[in-house]
Amino acid sequence: MTRSEATDIARRFLEVTDIDPATPEKLWQLSPDQIIKAQRQLTKLSFNRGRYSQEVRQTGMVLLPVVEGNIIPQTPLAAIQSGEAKDIPLMVGCTRDEWNLFLSLPGAEDLFSPTNVNEVEKSDLIDLLEKSVPGIGERAANLYEKMIQTSRQNATLADVYSAFEGDRMFRIPTLRIAEAHSEHTQNIYMFQFNWDKGSLGACHASDIPLVFGCTENPAGQYLCGTDPGAGKLSILVQNCWIAFARSSDPSTDGVGKWHPFEEENRHVMCFDDTTALHSDPFDCAVELWEGVL
Structure with a gap:
């Protein structure tokens, strides 16, 4: 600040x-x-x-x-925008459901506490979003409600709020880093963890057991679940991270060629049951944040 x-x-x-x-x-x-x-x-x-x-x-x-x-x-984003980091390869990313973790913590938004979540009205959600992004609260609520209802069954307004806050606090700031760095170099790779077998879906920190190979300890099982696929995915992830550390390129036999993030080809490696490189998985929401974040 x-x-x-x-x-x-x-x-x-x-x-x-x-x-x-x-x-x-x-x-x-x-x-x-x-x-x-x-x-x-x-x-x-x-x-x-x-x-x-x-x-x-x-x-x-x-x-x-x-x-x-x-x-x-200067701020990290300003430094990257000005090309200060152009000689430094970067990998940046997030989890798909970042804010799920924070909704479950003590002191989280009372509006979405377990006792209130089914009583929340859309007008309540709009008011809450309006506080975060003045002037576009209703537009944001409509957009994220449509996105979440399209992507999952039995979605609640808590899911809508979580998706919005996850983008506001994590995904869009991360995307801005990738965009800024790609203006100066091709050595920028983006990822997203979609593995959602844990108690809170693909929440904040659910990537940590996968990166550090601790999916079988209690914390790892809470975040990633007990599905044996978590261990296999962890090996895949670790191989990518090791490849990047060695050569500045996270491509491996397991994921294939990991193309860098570019303005015209916004490649994002999505880690899940089936790990694959996707083109601009953020496009549904990114327009909302233009001129905002």
Whole structure:
């Protein structure tokens, strides 16, 4: 974040915790509960984010690194856009259902808690999305509702919200990195994990057991399920990661030729029961985010 944004967060943090800026040493006296309460208050703030510097609600981590002009001279995206990383091969990606994990955590949106999820009206969803992307909440709700109902049976508005937030917080920012890097080099590869046999589908962190070969431990089975295919997929994934580390090219006999991401050929390797290279699997939603993120 910028220095001015960091200053605003610091000021608001002191206000919420009732600490005078003249006595910052009192921060050491705060309890963990007080710190968490203050952080949750700060998630309601909005700051300019992404390629288009549009105002977007934080909804997440608020104590972030500051672009102060010395150690961090510019944001990572700005550096990539200007070609600072053109000589560095990159692999970037996400999971398909990133936000499913966060909906299940304590303190998640009360609107979609297990006791409320079946009572949610579409108007509630529109109001919630409007807070995240002012001016296009209804358009976003309609688009993601159509996408989710097309792709899965018995979908709920919680699934719609999860898809929207997953794109806002993960998939679209990742796509912007790939787009920016591809303007300067062909050494940019994109992936998406669609393996959804775990308790929360293809949620945030469900890729970790697959990348590190720990699909059989309790955490791995929670995230990836007990299907024996998870172990086989893990080997496939690891071979790609090792190939990339060795040669800057993740192609292997298992997945075939992994073509780089390009503006005209937006290749994305999708890891699932059947792993394959897809062309622009994000195209249904990407137009919504033009001019926003």
